[in-house]
Amino acid sequence: MAKFSIGIDFGTQSGRAVLVNVETGEEVATSVKEYTHGVMDESLPDGTKLPHDWALQHPQDYIEVLATTVPDVLKKAGVSKDDVIGIGIDFTACTMLPIKKDGTPLCMIDKFKSNPHAYVKLWKHHAAQKYANRLNQIAQERGEKFLQRYGGKISSEWLFPKIMQILEEAPEVYEEADRFIEAADWVVMKMTGVEKRNSCTAGYKAIWSKREGYPSKEFFKALHPRLENVVDEKLSRDIYPIGQKAGELTEEMAKLMGLNPGTAVAIANVDAHVSVPAVGITDIGKMLMIIGTSTCHMLLWNEEKMVPGICGYVEDGILPGFYGYEAGQSCVGDHFEWFVENCVPPTYYDEAKRKGLNIYQLLKEKAKALKPGQSGLLALDWWNGNRSILVDADLTGMMLGMTLTTKPEEMYRALIEATAYGTKIIIDNFNEHGIEVRELYACGGIAEKDELLMQIYADVTGLEIKVSASPQTPALGSAMFGAVAAGKEKGGYDSIFEAAKKMAKLKDYSYKPNPQNHEIYKKLYKEYRILHDYFGRGTNDVMKRLKEIKEEVSKI
Ligand SMILES: Nc1ncnc2c1ncn2[C@@H]1O[C@H](COP(=O)(O)OP(=O)(O)O)[C@@H](O)[C@H]1O
Numbered sequence: 435m436a437k438f439s440i441g442i443d444f445g446t447q448s449g450r451a452v453l454v455n456v457e458t459g460e461e462v463a464t465s466v467k468e469y470t471h472g473v474m475d476e477s478l479p480d481g482t483k484l485p486h487d488w489a490l491q492h493p494q495d496y497i498e499v500l501a502t503t504v505p506d507v508l509k510k511a512g513v514s515k516d517d518v519i520g521i522g523i524d525f526t527a528c529t530m531l532p533i534k535k536d537g538t539p540l541c542m543i544d545k546f547k548s549n550p551h552a553y554v555k556l557w558k559h560h561a562a563q564k565y566a567n568r569l570n571q572i573a574q575e576r577g578e579k580f581l582q583r584y585g586g587k588i589s590s591e592w593l594f595p596k597i598m599q600i601l602e603e604a605p606e607v608y609e610e611a612d613r614f615i616e617a618a619d620w621v622v623m624k625m626t627g628v629e630k631r632n633s634c635t636a637g638y639k640a641i642w643s644k645r646e647g648y649p650s651k652e653f654f655k656a657l658h659p660r661l662e663n664v665v666d667e668k669l670s671r672d673i674y675p676i677g678q679k680a681g682e683l684t685e686e687m688a689k690l691m692g693l694n695p696g697t698a699v700a701i702a703n704v705d706a707h708v709s710v711p712a713v714g715i716t717d718i719g720k721m722l723m724i725i726g727t728s729t730c731h732m733l734l735w736n737e738e739k740m741v742p743g744i745c746g747y748v749e750d751g752i753l754p755g756f757y758g759y760e761a762g763q764s765c766v767g768d769h770f771e772w773f774v775e776n777c778v779p780p781t782y783y784d785e786a787k788r789k790g791l792n793i794y795q796l797l798k799e800k801a802k803a804l805k806p807g808q809s810g811l812l813a814l815d816w817w818n819g820n821r822s823i824l825v826d827a828d829l830t831g832m833m834l835g836m837t838l839t840t841k842p843e844e845m846y847r848a849l850i851e852a853t854a855y856g857t858k859i860i861i862d863n864f865n866e867h868g869i870e871v872r873e874l875y876a877c878g879g880i881a882e883k884d885e886l887l888m889q890i891y892a893d894v895t896g897l898e899i900k901v902s903a904s905p906q907t908p909a910l911g912s913a914m915f916g917a918v919a920a921g922k923e924k925g926g927y928d929s930i931f932e933a934a935k936k937m938a939k940l941k942d943y944s945y946k947p948n949p950q951n952h953e954i955y956k957k958l959y960k961e962y963r964i965l966h967d968y969f970g971r972g973t974n975d976v977m978k979r980l981k982e983i984k985e986e987v988s989k990i
Pocket residue numbers: 445446447448725726727728766767768769770771772792794795878879880883884
């Protein structure tokens with residue numbers, strides 16, 4: 435009898451479950467649930483307004499994903515719950531929330547319902563930049579060695595700047611919280627009844643390493659006296675390696691999800707990291723881009739190297755036995771969405787409707803007909819700040835070269851190209867610091883939907899790009915970890931390497947660079963680098979000054 439595993443990917447806008455045949459890797463059913471509250475970046479459910487740069491989620495939405503998608507995949511596939519041997523989940527990160535000891539999120543307690551700090555702070559919550567700046571300055575002054583593991587700077591997207599913001603701006607939330615926890619670990623805690631924090635988010639997002647643990651109490655005290663014991667008081671020093679079993683499904687959650695109590699649940703993982711074995715990467719030098727709302731760039735290497743401006747490297751962080759390197763771009767799909775919602779005239783929407791296309795498809799059709807360089811446009815892809823290699827959420831987007839004849843499709847293409855140049859800078863930066871990017875792979879919603887973007891990435895980078903065969907690669911990766919949590923005896927696997935051999939897959943085609951386009955893009959990339967350094971490295975801080983004025987004006 436075939437055995438199955440369920441992988442659940444908690445993305446930025448939705449959660450998706452896949453039911454996977456453990457022996458063949460076939461995804462027999464998929465179910466997607468948009469989050470009821472979506473991304474809260476303007477107001478809370480009760481109407482409380484949020485300041486600029488906030489991005490929150492509601493934890494109830496994650497439970498709804500479990501309750502709807504899991505029964506749905508079983509029903510669609512006609513598979514019995516008795517044949518499901520394991521569950522794995524992955525999440526965006528750092529996506530964190532304050533909870534009580536029993537797991538109750540503070541935002542679900544009446545007195546905190548209108549307090550924004552009681553909600554889940556999503557990875558792209560960028561309002562903690564000033565705390566990140568303070569953390570980085572103190573870490574540099576103290577000569578903290580951990581900075582080296584994080585490309586020299588801790589991002590405002592990571593855990594401690596977010597905790598600092600809560601402490602400073604809502605001390606009542608800080609005091610009431612028994613724990614701060616990654617949403618990934620919170621969902622596992624809900625499913626199993628045990629708090630088992632994963633090494634992936636701890637390593638990449640919370641300055642933890644398996645050799646050194648967390649930074650010292652003295653460092654935390656220097657950030658704020660109240661933070662001296664933050665790890666012991668509000669987090670935990672018990673960190674569990676990815677690839678292990680966290681526990682088993684409780685009666686209550688089994689009922690909710692339509693599964694058997696006792697089903698194995700894997701230690702949680704991060705969406706980007708879990709995707710690496712799902713495309714079959716189990717060796718060094720093969721970079722995977724997970725292209726969606728944002729892009730994460732994942733790479734295995736066998737040595738520790740200081741690479742400035744990356745998100746970080748963590749020993750065993752992606753796969754055991756390797757250093758897992760991560761870099762990222764905060765704004766990819768996000769600014770395509772912004773563009774179609776704000777900058778495309780009704781005539782384009784009418785045309786799309788007439789042709790039976792969605793607006794992205796129409797823009798792609800028109801943008802495809804353009805040659806590289808033909809529009810005369812060049813953009814900086816910082817609509818959501820810059821994660822790598824500048825690590826600065828206060829940078830903003832820019833488009834240069836517009837005239838009275840500039841068309842929406844030209845702007846759309848310029849935005850795609852900007853993200854491709856942003857990726858090329860990340861690749862060059864790895865190569866310049868002793869880590870060779872030998873091959874390029876892609877997965878994620880956009881890698882699946884956008885062949886124009888993929889071809890532009892191949893043309894800009896000059897590298898062939900292999901693409902995941904799964905439309906839900908992170909969820910497939912999670913299902914692989916679910917099968918490992920179940921173990922061989924139950925019909926699963928004893929290691930993620932064994933699971934990857936059987937369950938990972940690539941499409942039978944790849945995107946190959948067009949040499950002529952590559953030559954033109956070399957010239958455009960040179961110009962991009964000039965703008966990148968001019969606006970991003972302090973020659974002209976106009977973007978930050980504009981943000982300051984915006985902040986001042988919003989208070990009048
Ligand atoms: N047909 C399309 N072509 C290109 N991009 C698209 C298309 N449809 C949606 N997008 C973009 O995909 C992004 C979502 O990416 P996806 O990988 O599906 O989600 P997530 O980042 O939550 O994992 C949106 O921000 C949107 O801009």
